[in-house]
Amino acid sequence: MARLTPASPAASRARAVVRRLTAAYPDAVISLRYGAPWELLVSVILSAQCTDARVNEVTPRLFARFPTPEAVLGGTQAELEELVRPTGFYRNKARSIRGAAEHLLEHHDGQVPRTTRELTRVPGAGRKTAAVVLGEAFGIAEGIAVDTHCGRLSRRLGLTAETDPVRAERDLMVVVAQRHWIAWTHLLIAHGRAVCRSRVPRCNSCVLLDICPEGRARTAVKRH
Numbered sequence: 001m002a003r004l005t006p007a008s009p010a011a012s013r014a015r016a017v018v019r020r021l022t023a024a025y026p027d028a029v030i031s032l033r034y035g036a037p038w039e040l041l042v043s044v045i046l047s048a049q050c051t052d053a054r055v056n057e058v059t060p061r062l063f064a065r066f067p068t069p070e071a072v073l074g075g076t077q078a079e080l081e082e083l084v085r086p087t088g089f090y091r092n093k094a095r096s097i098r099g100a101a102e103h104l105l106e107h108h109d110g111q112v113p114r115t116t117r118e119l120t121r122v123p124g125a126g127r128k129t130a131a132v133v134l135g136e137a138f139g140i141a142e143g144i145a146v147d148t149h150c151g152r153l154s155r156r157l158g159l160t161a162e163t164d165p166v167r168a169e170r171d172l173m174v175v176v177a178q179r180h181w182i183a184w185t186h187l188l189i190a191h192g193r194a195v196c197r198s199r200v201p202r203c204n205s206c207v208l209l210d211i212c213p214e215g216r217a218r219t220a221v222k223r224h
């Protein structure tokens with residue numbers, strides 16, 4: 001793949017992607033439901049290997065019982081596990097939530113920190129979690145949250161060749177303008193769910209077809 005720079009063809013393609021997908025999905029926002037930053041942090045931890053819809057079913061009861069890090073430490077691990085069980089991997093997730101609560105109380109007076117460096121030290125939180133929490137809770141764009149949709153579409157659009165989310169994020173931070181970093185994830189998730197599906201992308205009805213290397217290859221193959 002050609003070297004990526006803010007002036008490369010990939011960067012101008014990324015600008016077109018933002019323009020067209022913003023027009024196609026003007027209401028694209030995060031689908032996790034939360035109130036305080038702590039709730040968002042917990043929701044993102046729970047969303048690993050789980051749909052946002054399932055997380056949203058679980059969190060009202062969870063947040064009513066454990067509205068703060070202090071409340072988590074005042075409860076039992078078993079109770080926490082039971083509440084998050086429907087999201088899968090519940091033992092690990094409950095352990096991460098408890099670890100996060102301890103970490104926030106020990107290092108941040110129980111508050112969610114506002115930098116990637118600090119957030120990625122919270123148990124259960126990697127760069128994706130940090131990007132989502134900073135972007136959504138505080139409006140801070142320090143990175144791009146690369147989930148499965150965002151990674152797949154970015155590769156199909158020729159904006160990265162990386163399958164590792166952290167490496168893909170590094171490429172995207174070069175070609176996507178920083179003012180679009182927060183929206184980028186939501187736009188690609190919306191398009192990934194509606195059109196650019198994992199197994200059978202609907203290239204012929206895609207607003208990005210003329211600028212998408214993967215789409216052009218797929219439709220050219222079909223024409224022959």
Ligand code: SF4
Pocket residue numbers: 153156157195196197201202203204206207208209212213214215216
């Ligand atoms: S043209 Fe096809 S592969 Fe490219 S973004 Fe659209 S649906 Fe996805």
